[in-house]
Amino acid sequence: GIVGPLVAAIFLTDDFSKIATITGEIGAVLSEPDLERPAQRKDLHGLDIDLRDVTFAYKDKQVLNGVTLNIRQGTTTALVGPSGSGKSTIAKLIASYWDAGGGSITIGEVDVKNLPPEQVMDLIGYVSQDNFLFNISVRENIRMGRPEATDDEVEAVAKASGCHDFIMGLDHGYDTVVGGAGGHPSRGGRPRGGHLSGGERQRVAIARAMMKNAPIVILDEATSYTDPENEAVLQDAIGRLTRGKTLIVIAHRLSTITDADQIAVVEQGKILDAGTHDELLKRCPLYAQMWAAHTQAKDADMREGGGKHVWRI
Numbered sequence: 001g002i003v004g005p006l007v008a009a010i011f012l013t014d015d016f017s018k019i020a021t022i023t024g025e026i027g028a029v030l031s032e033p034d035l036e037r038p039a040q041r042k043d044l045h046g047l048d049i050d051l052r053d054v055t056f057a058y059k060d061k062q063v064l065n066g067v068t069l070n071i072r073q074g075t076t077t078a079l080v081g082p083s084g085s086g087k088s089t090i091a092k093l094i095a096s097y098w099d100a101g102g103g104s105i106t107i108g109e110v111d112v113k114n115l116p117p118e119q120v121m122d123l124i125g126y127v128s129q130d131n132f133l134f135n136i137s138v139r140e141n142i143r144m145g146r147p148e149a150t151d152d153e154v155e156a157v158a159k160a161s162g163c164h165d166f167i168m169g170l171d172h173g174y175d176t177v178v179g180g181a182g183g184h185p186s187r188g189g190r191p192r193g194g195h196l197s198g199g200e201r202q203r204v205a206i207a208r209a210m211m212k213n214a215p216i217v218i219l220d221e222a223t224s225y226t227d228p229e230n231e232a233v234l235q236d237a238i239g240r241l242t243r244g245k246t247l248i249v250i251a252h253r254l255s256t257i258t259d260a261d262q263i264a265v266v267e268q269g270k271i272l273d274a275g276t277h278d279e280l281l282k283r284c285p286l287y288a289q290m291w292a293a294h295t296q297a298k299d300a301d302m303r304e305g306g307g308k309h310v311w312r313i
Helices: 003-030 087-094 117-123 138-143 151-160 164-168 198-212 228-241 277-283 285-304
Strands: 049-058 061-071 076-080 102-107 124-128 216-220 246-250 262-267 270-275
Touching: 049 087, 061 087, 061 102, 061 262, 061 270, 076 087, 087 102, 087 124, 087 216, 087 246, 117 124, 124 198, 138 151, 138 198, 151 164, 151 198, 151 228, 198 216, 198 228, 262 277, 262 285, 270 277, 270 285, 277 285
Parallel strands: 076 246, 076 262, 124 216, 216 246
Antiparallel strands: 049 061, 049 102, 262 270
8 A cells, every 4th residue: 555655756756847947948938028019900001021230149149240231122032151150040031030139131121020920920931841730630730720720621732732642541531630639648649730740730830830821931941851752742732832922041951942042151140142043143252162072972862772762961
């Protein structure tokens, strides 16, 4: 009769440690200052995005050091550069996840600080490489982009995004719950879409963003887990689904963004240069170096893979 309570007490002390860690993390989030935003929606003059001398720091670490960039409505802009140069930070600041430390970011000539969060979220569809699927069916995960969408509209977007075939191969098709039984590891579940591969989760997340039909789409290395064969299909689908929209891409493979209207090279928190692929090859040594490394790696992978395209940078 003593052994059971002793074992329970031992596990209880372990739970106390978990509680201390979790409450500490929650406290750190809640202690952050709130973003101050108005409630009234603003009238926008177009959807051009302008960054003017933008600075930003994570605590004491300076990340952006005076970023100036113009993104015209309806164009594709790619952000490239070494790891840690500030590409994802620029994208998150455009999406108003944080406030810039200095300078200004405007959408349609209105500073994002003067736009209510709901308006910004209506304008921007954001897909990151660390996507999250909820413990609900594939259909409902996609429908979260536009809750009022019908089943036919969900399936139409899935087909356009190249998701339909693998979804139909799941146990229950669109009604497959992607998080597992109960969604919690202690009950045999796998949360965050654990029943799907990394590439499949990304494709569902992209379909969800496309369902939202926002005029501005940000893809933060959103195809990084996708194999080259499926990536070609996905890139074609993204091109069709974002036609006429403003597309901001953080590139994982340079070969996927050579046709972008504008490529901005980011280094040490600044825009080193911006232009087309051909222009940057001629005048930007860092971009030319990155492209040379990319093509050499591509050729090496093709030789090792017997001609199979496995592109890495």
